[in-house]
Amino acid sequence: MELRQLKYFVAVAEERHMGRAAERLHLSQPPLSRQIQSLERELGVQLFIRTPRGVDLTEAGQALLQDARAIRLLAAQAEERAQRAGKGELGTLDVGVFGSSVLNVIPRLLARFSETHPDVGVNIVLHNAHKRLQIDALRQRRILVAFDRFLPDDPDLTIEVVTDEPLLVALNARHPLAAQAAIHMDDLRHELLLLPAGIDSHIGGKLLQLCKDHGFDPQVLPGGGDVITTVAMIASRVNAGLSLIPGSMANLQMPNVVYRPLRANTRATVELHCLYRTAETSPLLAALLQTVREYRQADIAAARGPT
Amino acid sequence: MELRQLKYFVAVAEERHMGRAAERLHLSQPPLSRQIQSLERELGVQLFIRTPRGVDLTEAGQALLQDARAIRLLAAQAEERAQRAGKGELGTLDVGVFGSSVLNVIPRLLARFSETHPDVGVNIVLHNAHKRLQIDALRQRRILVAFDRFLPDDPDLTIEVVTDEPLLVALNARHPLAAQAAIHMDDLRHELLLLPAGIDSHIGGKLLQLCKDHGFDPQVLPGGGDVITTVAMIASRVNAGLSLIPGSMANLQMPNVVYRPLRANTRATVELHCLYRTAETSPLLAALLQTVREYRQADIAAARGPT
DNA sequence: CGTTGTCGATACCTTATCGGTAAGGAGCGC
DNA sequence: GCGCTCCTTACCGATAAGGTATCGACAACG
Numbered sequence: 309m310e311l312r313q314l315k316y317f318v319a320v321a322e323e324r325h326m327g328r329a330a331e332r333l334h335l336s337q338p339p340l341s342r343q344i345q346s347l348e349r350e351l352g353v354q355l356f357i358r359t360p361r362g363v364d365l366t367e368a369g370q371a372l373l374q375d376a377r378a379i380r381l382l383a384a385q386a387e388e389r390a391q392r393a394g395k396g397e398l399g400t401l402d403v404g405v406f407g408s409s410v411l412n413v414i415p416r417l418l419a420r421f422s423e424t425h426p427d428v429g430v431n432i433v434l435h436n437a438h439k440r441l442q443i444d445a446l447r448q449r450r451i452l453v454a455f456d457r458f459l460p461d462d463p464d465l466t467i468e469v470v471t472d473e474p475l476l477v478a479l480n481a482r483h484p485l486a487a488q489a490a491i492h493m494d495d496l497r498h499e500l501l502l503l504p505a506g507i508d509s510h511i512g513g514k515l516l517q518l519c520k521d522h523g524f525d526p527q528v529l530p531g532g533g534d535v536i537t538t539v540a541m542i543a544s545r546v547n548a549g550l551s552l553i554p555g556s557m558a559n560l561q562m563p564n565v566v567y568r569p570l571r572a573n574t575r576a577t578v579e580l581h582c583l584y585r586t587a588e589t590s591p592l593l594a595a596l597l598q599t600v601r602e603y604r605q606a607d608i609a610a611a612r613g614p615t
Numbered sequence: 616m617e618l619r620q621l622k623y624f625v626a627v628a629e630e631r632h633m634g635r636a637a638e639r640l641h642l643s644q645p646p647l648s649r650q651i652q653s654l655e656r657e658l659g660v661q662l663f664i665r666t667p668r669g670v671d672l673t674e675a676g677q678a679l680l681q682d683a684r685a686i687r688l689l690a691a692q693a694e695e696r697a698q699r700a701g702k703g704e705l706g707t708l709d710v711g712v713f714g715s716s717v718l719n720v721i722p723r724l725l726a727r728f729s730e731t732h733p734d735v736g737v738n739i740v741l742h743n744a745h746k747r748l749q750i751d752a753l754r755q756r757r758i759l760v761a762f763d764r765f766l767p768d769d770p771d772l773t774i775e776v777v778t779d780e781p782l783l784v785a786l787n788a789r790h791p792l793a794a795q796a797a798i799h800m801d802d803l804r805h806e807l808l809l810l811p812a813g814i815d816s817h818i819g820g821k822l823l824q825l826c827k828d829h830g831f832d833p834q835v836l837p838g839g840g841d842v843i844t845t846v847a848m849i850a851s852r853v854n855a856g857l858s859l860i861p862g863s864m865a866n867l868q869m870p871n872v873v874y875r876p877l878r879a880n881t882r883a884t885v886e887l888h889c890l891y892r893t894a895e896t897s898p899l900l901a902a903l904l905q906t907v908r909e910y911r912q913a914d915i916a917a918a919r920g921p922t
Numbered sequence: 923c924g925t926t927g928t929c930g931a932t933a934c935c936t937t938a939t940c941g942g943t944a945a946g947g948a949g950c951g952c
Numbered sequence: 953g954c955g956c957t958c959c960t961t962a963c964c965g966a967t968a969a970g971g972t973a974t975c976g977a978c979a980a981c982g
Contacts, residue, residue: 309694310617312940326959339941341668341959351694353701357896358959360949367897368701375693379686386682387616387658394660394675589664633930646970648930653968665930667978767963 311383313347313474314376316340317355321373325362396595404434404442406456412556413471413580414455421599428592446585452593454583458511466586470600471607472577475518476558476567479550480542485568491521492571500549502531504538513536514578515552535560537564554578618690620654621683623647623914624662628680632669639753703902706762710903711741711749713763713841718790720778720887721762721864728906759900764817773893777813777907779884780915782825783865784858787849792875799878800829807856809838811845818842821885822859828893848910 320340330337348355355369365373392398401421405414418430432471433451436440442454446465458467477491485491485499496519503512507528519526529547531538538551543562558567570576581598584593625634627647637644655662662676672680699705708728712721725737740758741749744749753772765774784798792798792806803826810819814835826833836854838845845858850869865874877883889907891900 309690310619312617327957337958338943338960343940345960351697351701353698355697358948360958362958366701367703367706367899368697371700371705372693372697375689375696379689379693382682382686382689383616386679386686389682390658390675390679391660392663393678394658394673396674398678447933490750531967553968592674634928643971644930645972646933649932650969652931667929669929 309347309350311380313343314380316343317347318373318380320344320356320363321365321369321376323362324364351474351611392427394591396428396591396593397425399592400429400431401453401596402431402433402451404437404445404451404454404456405432406436406439406454408443410455410475410556410580411559413473414465417470417600417603424599425595428595442589443583444582449585452584452588452590453596456581456583457578457580458583459508459510459513464586465583467581467583468584468597468600470580470604471554472579474569475514475552475576475578476555476569477550478539478542478553478557478565478567480545480548481564482545483550485550486566488568490571491568492500493518495578496526496550497522497524500547501526501528502538502541502547502549502551503528504535504551504553505533506530510581511554511578514576518552518576525612536560552576554580616654616657616674618687620635620650621687623650623679624654624676625680625683625687626674627663627670628652628660628676628683630669631671646815659830677880699734701898702899703735704732706740706899707736707739708760708899708903709738709758711744711748711752711758711761711763712739713743713749713761714922717762717863717887720829724777724907724910727910728903731906732902735798735902740866749890753890756892759895759897760903763888763890764885765888765890766815766817766820771893772890774888774890775904775907777887777889777911779886780862782821782875782883782885783876784857785846785849785860785872785874787852787855788871788873789852790857792857793873795875797878798875800825800883802859803833804829804831806833806834807854809848809856809858810835811838811839811842811858811860812840817888818861818885821883825859843867859883861887 312515314537316329316333316335319333320326323329323332326341326344327337330340333340334468345354351368351372353368354366356363357366389398403418422428422430434445434454437445439456440457442451443461445451459570460467477485477496479486485495488495501515501519503509503515505512507516514531515575517526518524529549531549531551532541535553535557539553539562541547541556542550543565545564553567556581582597584597618875623636623640623642626640627633630636630639633648633651638648639648649665652823655822658675658679660675662679663670664673680859710725729735729737741752741761744752746763746765749758749763749771750768751760752758767774768772784792784803786793795802808822808826809822810816810822812819814823815818823835836856838856838858839848842860842864846860846864846867846869848854849857850872852871860874889904891904
């Protein structure tokens with residue numbers, strides 16, 4: 309039994325007439341007649357009663373008609389679904405996010421993706437997982453993409469910039485510099501700088517480079533591993549330092565902590581990345597990356613527009 | 616897209632290896648490889664990623680795999696259902712019954728049919744319909760078979776005996792003959808006989824013939840059209856007659872009416888028939904007729920056994 | 923670092939199946 | 953009874969499926 313035969317069968321059953329069915333199928337009548345016969349022979353059941361003015365369905369034919377319609381419908385849907393899945397419009401997208409660095413951008417980005425890809429289930433598998441865990445999950449294919457701030461590491465994994473955010477100075481409200489509306493890098497020359505992550509992290513490297521660009525090597529202390537912990541340390545005056553954090557973290561209100569921008573002409577930003585397997589061919593990834601790039605372009609355009 | 620291609624696709628998807636899949640399909644590898652390619656080309660979507668050790672499903676392939684399994688399952692079920700429908704094991708059987716004559720046999724017969732054909736829905740479309748209505752329904756194909764007592768009428772319709780039942784004498788409890796345990800036909804010579812149906816009905820003809828066989832022409836009065844009405848007339852002593860009714864009607868208890876058998880050696884029976892379109896080809900009818908004939912044979916055997 | 927083995931793809935051939943044309947046969951209506 | 957309608961059969965060419973041999977790519981191994 310083949311789908312073609314079912315198509316022919318349904319046409320004949322609906323027309324109750326081989327000639328008309330053949331016409332509808334853009335086929336001449338004898339081959340149609342033979343296909344129906346072969347179907348009947350294969351099933352071992354007569355499907356039509358031949359009458360002088362056409363054909364009538366037998367009980368078996370009536371039973372098959374229902375099923376044949378369902379099968380053909382399902383087959384058409386299957387074709388469409390396969391094609392849509394191939395375009396990344398269908399499926400489940402597992403992502404990992406490091407929430408403390410992405411209170412703002414990632415939700416907006418994923419929301420936009422969901423709008424343009426309504427039949428893709430976006431599944432946040434890892435939330436607030438450390439980079440190591442995210443990279444492991446990526447390697448083990450448990451997630452398709454990870455959002456965090458990464459350093460180039462492995463050629464198997466590709467890093468792509470999602471957005472870059474201005475750095476803010478986070479400092480205790482009682483700190484003398486809190487009195488200033490904006491802070492110049494030079495103001496930080498003799499301050500104790502809390503590094504949110506290690507010296508070899510993306511943000512850590514950025515901060516040190518920034519200080520070096522302004523002609524000094526800051527006095528640094530470990531900031532606890534992530535930005536939230538660093539801000540908490542500033543709030544509680546542990547080590548009495550201050551830090552530079554991504555702008556989106558200003559959403560994180562904490563008692564006794566204030567955020568101050570850097571002086572306007574200071575180009576000090578950190579990037580937010582997405583990370584994916586270089587060899588990955590999934591159309592879901594391609595679709596997401598397209599959204600990411602569009603978002604990034606809109607971001608750049610918006611940053612340039614007001615300037 | 617054809618079912619054959621889906622079969623091949625599922626095999627490859629399950630084996631994740633063209634060679635093994637080909638083996639499983641009793642096919643050599645190159646044709647299989649080509650079929651998969653043609654399927655991919657037709658859908659416009661890559662279904663497999665070729666790796667050095669086999670193949671992996673793409674997202675599109677994963678989507679199609681689910682659907683392909685469902686389609687193949689449905690197709691297999693469709694084949695089976697068509698075959699079963701062709702054997703009369705599936706479908707809906709619409710019947711008409713004249714309930715007043717069949718308080719006993721028809722329910723048992725239909726119950727037996729339902730046991731041997733559990734997936735056939737037996738649908739009593741006409742109940743207590745007059746013969747005329749039943750025959751009309753049969754002609755209009757609203758029912759497939761009618762149960763009643765018929766006279767041969769139309770070559771388009773075939774009558775078949777379902778069972779024959781002994782005749783009982785139905786009489787008012789105050790009637791002198793009610794004192795007898797059994798009644799001889801000769802006892803009825805001077806009685807007023809109520810004819811349940813017309814003189815030209817099956818039962819009417821039977822009664823008159825029976826009397827004639829015993830050497831008298833009875834004095835008759837119309838019994839009201841059906842057996843139940845006749846019994847009701849006897850109960851109410853309207854016209855003060857008595858009647859002969861089918862044995863199964865003894866189930867019909869009515870105040871002041873008693874039933875008495877005829878003397879043992881009297882071979883006086885009426886038949887119960889089923890009626891169907893002679894040209895009907897429905898396997899449901901064939902299946903029902905087979906049950907009817909088996910029932911009839913068992914009936915005859917049971918009647919002969921004790922004798 | 924070449925060799926070997928594995929795997930899917932390709933080339934080429936054979937065979938089966940499908941669709942088209944022409945003619946046949948059954949049944950109904952005029 | 954003639955013609956019409958409709959399905960079937962017969963025959964032919966085209967298309968597509970399956971088989972064998974071989975290729976090319978890649979990984980593992982010595």
